[in-house]
Amino acid sequence: MSWDTGLTGEHLVIAASNASRIRVMAGPGTGKSFAMKRRIARLIEEDSVDPRRILAVTFTRTAARDLERELQQMGVDGCENISAGTLHSFCFKLLMRNEVFAFLGRVPRGIMTFNKKGVSGFEVEPLLADLQPLGDFGAKREMTKRIRAFEADWARLQNDQPGWPVNPVDQQFHILLTSWLQFHKGMLVGELVPEVLDMNIHGSVDHCLFISPEVVEYTFS
Numbered sequence: 356m357s358w359d360t361g362l363t364g365e366h367l368v369i370a371a372s373n374a375s376r377i378r379v380m381a382g383p384g385t386g387k388s389f390a391m392k393r394r395i396a397r398l399i400e401e402d403s404v405d406p407r408r409i410l411a412v413t414f415t416r417t418a419a420r421d422l423e424r425e426l427q428q429m430g431v432d433g434c435e436n437i438s439a440g441t442l443h444s445f446c447f448k449l450l451m452r453n454e455v456f457a458f459l460g461r462v463p464r465g466i467m468t469f470n471k472k473g474v475s476g477f478e479v480e481p482l483l484a485d486l487q488p489l490g491d492f493g494a495k496r497e498m499t500k501r502i503r504a505f506e507a508d509w510a511r512l513q514n515d516q517p518g519w520p521v522n523p524v525d526q527q528f529h530i531l532l533t534s535w536l537q538f539h540k541g542m543l544v545g546e547l548v549p550e551v552l553d554m555n556i557h558g559s560v561d562h563c564l565f566i567s568p569e570v571v572e573y574t575f576s
Contacts, residue, residue: 357400358370358393358394358396358397358400358401358431359371359393359397362393365379365390366386366389366390366393369390369391369394370390370393370394370396370397371397372394388422388425391411391564392425392426392429394564395409395411395426395429395431395434395437395562395564396429396431396434398562399431399432399433399434400431404562405433406431406433406434406435406436406437407433407436407437407438408562409437409438409562409564410437410438410439410445410562410563410564411423411426411437411438411439411563411564412439412440412441412442412445412563412564413440413441413442414441414442415441416441416444419439419440419441419444422439423437423439423440426439442548443544443547443548446547446548446550446551447463447547449551450463450547450550450551450554451463453554455550455554459550460537461536461537461542462537462540462541462542463542464540464541464542465541465542465543465544466478466479466482466536466539466541466542466543466544468543470499472496473496473499473500474495474496474499475495475499475502478541479499479502482532482535482539483495483498483499485535486498486528486531486532486535489527489531490524490527490528490531491524492524492528498528501525501528501532502532502543503545504520504525505528505529505532505543505545505546506543506544506545506546506549507545507549508549508552508553509521509525509529517549517552
């Protein structure tokens with residue numbers, strides 16, 4: 356079966372496009388993964404792209420396992436060599452490969468947490484209790500929002516540029532939070548992506564296809 360067999364409409368446009376970046380806004384069940392898999396098939400069949408240099412990432416481990424299985428069942432030569440997984444697992448591998456954790460003095464142990472009514476709990480609960488008296492960080496709900504901003508590299512809005520916090524309170528919180536995590540030998544899972552961006556680390560892939568529940572984005576270098 357050819358990559359374009361049975362493809363019509365937007366699915367065909369997505370799979371056939373040579374654009375360096377495509378963003379598709381669509382709801383569940385509209386065929387985002389279907390179009391992405393066909394695009395991968397085209398890259399391998401027509402453009403002779405090495406499958407080992409194709410990365411397909413998603414948010415959840417369940418979706419990543421399904422994606423990997425479906426890619427390997429496409430029947431395209433070499434599709435079993437495509438890298439597929441979650442965005443955070445990919446970033447973790449990049450940081451481990453480049454020995455960033457040792458450079459930063461961090462221990463890559465994920466801090467266990469859950470969210471209830473807008474406040475983080477479990478291992479983050481003592482974190483909030485320890486940091487709250489050390490600055491004007493607000494109540495635990497507000498501190499949880501600061502942690503989320505920290506995990507987003509302090510980009511609270513879509514048009515914000517990620518990087519070092521500019522607000523003095525955020526700067527103090529950033530320093531104290533990092534110190535707490537270092538002392539307790541742990542990391543927030545959300546730190547992985549910003550660390551990769553801060554270190555300007557690039558993986559050995561030419562084609563990256565990212566899929567989330569509502570948007571699929573293709574970025575090629």
